[in-house]
Amino acid sequence: MSHPSSPAAPLTGATLWLAALALSAGNFIAVLDTTIANVSVPNIAGGLGVAANQGTYVITSYAVAEAITVPLTGWLAARFGTVRLFITSMLLFGLFSLLCGLSHSLETLLLFRVLQGLAGGPLMPMSQTLLQQIFPREKASIAIGLWSMTTLVAPVLGPVLGGVLCDQVSWPWIFYINVPIALTCGYLGWQLLKNQESMRLQLRIDIIGLLLLIVWVAALQIMLDEGKDLDWFSSTEIVSLAIISVVGFLAFLIWELTEHNPVVNLRVFRHRGYWVSVLTIALAFGSFFGSTVLTPQWLQSYMGYTATDAGIAQALSGVLSVLAAPLVAHLTTRTDPRRLVFIGVMWLGGVTLFRSFNTTDVGFWQVAVPLFFQGLGMPFFFIPLIGLAMSSVDEVEMASAAGLMNFLRTMSGAIATSLVTTAWDDKAKYYHDILSGLTDSGGEAMQQMSTAFGTEPARHLLNSLVDAQSIMLSTNTLFMISGLSFVVAACVVWLAPRPTHMADTSHVH
Known part of the structure; x- marks a missing residue:
C-alpha cells in the first residue's frame, strides 16, 4: 500500500x-x-x-x-x-x-x-x-x-x-x-x-495467489453450506471439499508469505495486537452470528411466530447498539480499549447464558427484552476492538488489515451458521431419544389420551410434545455454548498489549 x-x-x-x-x-x-x-x-x-x-x-x-x-x-x-x-x-x-x-x-x-x-x-x-x-x-x-x-x-x-x-x-x-x-x-x-x-x-x-485463494475459500464455503444436507464427512463430496480446502489453504499460506507482492498481505499478523484483536472478533462475532441465525429459526419453526414478529424481536437488539455507539466511541479515546472490549463481550456472554434457560411457554417479551439489552454490549465489543486492531498495524498496512479483518469476521459467521444449524438438529434428535424413553414410561398418559382422542392422534400429540421439548433443550444448549464462547473471547483480548497510541488513519490510503 x-x-x-x-x-x-x-x-x-x-x-x-x-x-x-x-x-x-x-x-x-x-x-x-x-x-x-x-x-x-x-x-x-x-x-x-x-x-x-x-x-x-x-x-x-x-x-x-x-x-x-x-x-x-x-x-x-x-x-x-x-x-x-x-x-x-x-x-x-x-x-x-x-x-x-x-x-x-x-x-x-x-x-x-x-x-x-x-x-x-x-x-x-x-x-x-x-x-x-x-x-x-x-x-x-x-x-x-x-x-x-x-x-x-x-x-x-x-x-x-x-x-x-x-x-x-x-x-x-x-x-x-x-x-x-x-x-x-x-x-x-x-x-x-x-x-x-x-x-x-x-x-x-499475483495470479497463483489469487487462484489459490479462490480454490480454498470456495471449497470451504460450499462444504459449510452443503455439509448438513449431505451428512458431513459420510459424504465423499464433503470429504473431497475438505481436502481441497485444507491443501489449498496451506499452499496459499506458503505462497503468500514468500511472494514479494502478495495478493493478500498476511504479514500484518506479525503484530500481536492485530492477531489477538482479529481472534477476539472471530470468536465473539461467530457466537453473535450463530445465535442471530438460530433465534428466528426457532421462533418461526417451533414457537409459532410469523417472519415479521420473529424479525421484530431480533431487530430490537440493534436499538441500544445504535444509541450506545457514540458513548463508546467517546470512551475509546479515554480508557484502555481492552477493558471496554472485556466488559462488552462478557455482557454479551451473560445475556446469552441467561437466554439458555427458556421454556416452551416463553412469551414475546421474554424473548425480546433480553435481545434488547444484549444490544448494549455490541458497540463495547466492536468499536474499541477495531481501534485496537488498527492501532497495532503500520499506516501503510491499514487497507490490507481492514480487508483481512472483515474476511475473517465474515468466515467466522459462515462457520458458526453451519455449526449451529447442524448441532441444533443433532442435539434435538439426541434429546428426543432421551425424552422418549422417559416420557410416559408406564403408558398411563398414552392410555388416557387414546381413550379421549384415539390411538393415532394420541401418539401424534405425545410425539409433538416431545418434539417441542427436544427443540427447546437443543436451543438452550446452543445458547449456553454461545455464551461460554463469548466468555472465552472476552478473556482472549487481554493477550493484546496495551495500546500506546490511537490509530492514526488520517493519512492512510
Missing part, C-alpha cells in the same frame, strides 16, 4: 457528514445482502420454479464471491486507488443488484449474485478505511463508531427487511432496494471524496 506525497486533509462540516453517510450506506447494503435473502429463499425458489434447497445457492454464491474479494481489498486499493475502488464497487453493486432482480431463471440469478458479491466485497473494508481517513485524527473514534453501527445493525435488519419485502411486494425487491442507494452514494462519494484519492502503484497481479 502507499500514500500520496501530500496527504489530503480530513474533511470538515457538511461535506464530512455527507461523505460519512455515503460511506456508511455502502457498508450497510453490502452487509445487509449477506442476510436479506435468508428468509426469502422459499419465495425465490417458488418464483423461479426450483426446489427450496436449490434456492439456498442464492445465499452461498454471494457469500463465496464476497469472501474472495474482501481480503483482496488491500491489493486492489494499491493498484486502482482507494476512492476509485470504492466508487466502482458501489456502482457495480447497484448494477448487479438490478440484474439480480430482473433474473427469470436460477442460473441467471446465481451469475449476477456472484458478480454482486464480487463487487460488494471491497465495500466493507474500503468504507472503514475511508471513514477513518476523512475524519480528523481526534475524531477517529466517531468514524469507527459509524462503521461499527452499520456492520452490526445490517445483518439483524436483513431478515426483517427481506421478509417484509417478500410478503408485501415480491422477492426481486430485496435486490431493487440497493439500486437507488448505490447510485446516490456512488455519485455523492465521487463528488466529495475524489480529492482523497490515493496514489496508484503498478503492481503485477
Whole structure:
C-alpha cells in the first residue's frame, strides 16, 4: 500500500457528514445482502420454479464471491486507488443488484449474485478505511463508531427487511432496494471524496495467489453450506471439499508469505495486537452470528411466530447498539480499549447464558427484552476492538488489515451458521431419544389420551410434545455454548498489549 506525497486533509462540516453517510450506506447494503435473502429463499425458489434447497445457492454464491474479494481489498486499493475502488464497487453493486432482480431463471440469478458479491466485497473494508481517513485524527473514534453501527445493525435488519419485502411486494425487491442507494452514494462519494484519492502503484497481479485463494475459500464455503444436507464427512463430496480446502489453504499460506507482492498481505499478523484483536472478533462475532441465525429459526419453526414478529424481536437488539455507539466511541479515546472490549463481550456472554434457560411457554417479551439489552454490549465489543486492531498495524498496512479483518469476521459467521444449524438438529434428535424413553414410561398418559382422542392422534400429540421439548433443550444448549464462547473471547483480548497510541488513519490510503 502507499500514500500520496501530500496527504489530503480530513474533511470538515457538511461535506464530512455527507461523505460519512455515503460511506456508511455502502457498508450497510453490502452487509445487509449477506442476510436479506435468508428468509426469502422459499419465495425465490417458488418464483423461479426450483426446489427450496436449490434456492439456498442464492445465499452461498454471494457469500463465496464476497469472501474472495474482501481480503483482496488491500491489493486492489494499491493498484486502482482507494476512492476509485470504492466508487466502482458501489456502482457495480447497484448494477448487479438490478440484474439480480430482473433474473427469470436460477442460473441467471446465481451469475449476477456472484458478480454482486464480487463487487460488494471491497465495500466493507474500503468504507472503514475511508471513514477513518476523512475524519480528523481526534475524531477517529466517531468514524469507527459509524462503521461499527452499520456492520452490526445490517445483518439483524436483513431478515426483517427481506421478509417484509417478500410478503408485501415480491422477492426481486430485496435486490431493487440497493439500486437507488448505490447510485446516490456512488455519485455523492465521487463528488466529495475524489480529492482523497490515493496514489496508484503498478503492481503485477499475483495470479497463483489469487487462484489459490479462490480454490480454498470456495471449497470451504460450499462444504459449510452443503455439509448438513449431505451428512458431513459420510459424504465423499464433503470429504473431497475438505481436502481441497485444507491443501489449498496451506499452499496459499506458503505462497503468500514468500511472494514479494502478495495478493493478500498476511504479514500484518506479525503484530500481536492485530492477531489477538482479529481472534477476539472471530470468536465473539461467530457466537453473535450463530445465535442471530438460530433465534428466528426457532421462533418461526417451533414457537409459532410469523417472519415479521420473529424479525421484530431480533431487530430490537440493534436499538441500544445504535444509541450506545457514540458513548463508546467517546470512551475509546479515554480508557484502555481492552477493558471496554472485556466488559462488552462478557455482557454479551451473560445475556446469552441467561437466554439458555427458556421454556416452551416463553412469551414475546421474554424473548425480546433480553435481545434488547444484549444490544448494549455490541458497540463495547466492536468499536474499541477495531481501534485496537488498527492501532497495532503500520499506516501503510491499514487497507490490507481492514480487508483481512472483515474476511475473517465474515468466515467466522459462515462457520458458526453451519455449526449451529447442524448441532441444533443433532442435539434435538439426541434429546428426543432421551425424552422418549422417559416420557410416559408406564403408558398411563398414552392410555388416557387414546381413550379421549384415539390411538393415532394420541401418539401424534405425545410425539409433538416431545418434539417441542427436544427443540427447546437443543436451543438452550446452543445458547449456553454461545455464551461460554463469548466468555472465552472476552478473556482472549487481554493477550493484546496495551495500546500506546490511537490509530492514526488520517493519512492512510
